[in-house]
Amino acid sequence: MTDHPAIDASASAVAQLLGRAPDSDALSRATGEVATQADDLRALTRSLFVFRLRGEWLGLPAAIVDEVLEPRPIHSLPHRREGLVRGLVNVRGQLTVCVALESLLQIDAARADPERSAAGAASVLGRRLVVLSMQDQRLAFESDEVHGAHRYDPALVGEVPGTVALASAAFSTGVLAMQARSVGLLDDGLMLSAINRRLG
Template sequence: MITIEDINDCWNRIGVEGNQTCERLAQVTHCHNCSVYSESGRLLLERDVPIDYVQEWTTSIAERGSALSDRSTEEMLSLILFRLGQEQFAISIRSLQEVIRPTRIHKLPRRSDRLFLGLTNVRGEVLLCASLREFLNLEAAASSDDDRMLIVGTSQRKWVFPVDQVHGIHRYPLRQIQAPPVVITKTNAAYTQGIVICNDQKVNYLNAELLIDTLDRRLL
């Protein structure tokens, strides 16, 4: 069996990495261009692999594969996180149709109020618009440059909700979803189905389907 000790590593002794006394340097300029260097590299790659080396990597790869398998089979929940005033909320991306910049809301005579804001046009589609802040009994907040609108529901039944800021999509293992407390300050607990943590802040995970069902019954 050829070992590393059997390889002629003349480049480390008399070559560019050594004292540079090799007679071939004048012709090849660098050891990388020398046939001795190439032959030594070939022998190094073709040498027999020590049995303990194979066993070590077999164990390492098996452990990594097992860890990846455990992570891939763990059930995950994808949520869109957003802010209303000082409160943080989330809904499942399965209920999210789109996030858009604020569009003009057209009030309806004798119908629009603090909860039902009116109608808004999104690329030619007229959608109902409601205030989640009013629905969840939250304090009013000043508008900002981060304002967005969430289009929530299904392709046949959608609502548009203005929000103060969108924090993007985050994925959580189901085991990390905490049960909501008995009393949730300033929000309607009936629509909170869990609590998640983002940047050390508690986020109310809302039941979007229940929320939309309630809006349909109340306003339509």
């Protein structure tokens, strides 16, 4: 027999609490919350790779992003002075064309970069080389920041606002609000076609 009746009393109270059937209203509320969370997760049917070019946060289908690497030397091509092509970059021994995506989208170079919030800074990577694999073709571009892949509900995608530059709007399929940012969703098919036309 124990010498601590207070401990015995506490243990008995805990046993009674654990043994008691849950209140039906509490059980119903908990079941509803779990079902809502499951529905919310099921709605996240698309995956988006989010990155920043100058002052614009943009997104591409995550499935086409092959690698995200530290920046590396870009070797310019002779007789190629067009703003779209930066040159060739060595990606694991394979020479890959590196394009200036901001040139294609005509994103204003003078536009200030958005400030990072203290909460978001930890989850954002600085300048990176992003390698895309689209329709058996590999391309790379440099992003100013990378926020990585995120799942989202396509029902939450809004229309492209009229304030977006015409060049960017031509490649955009919508806008998604994400962590206090507006992310422009890019059409990778249209983007690749435009790049190939200008490369040809």
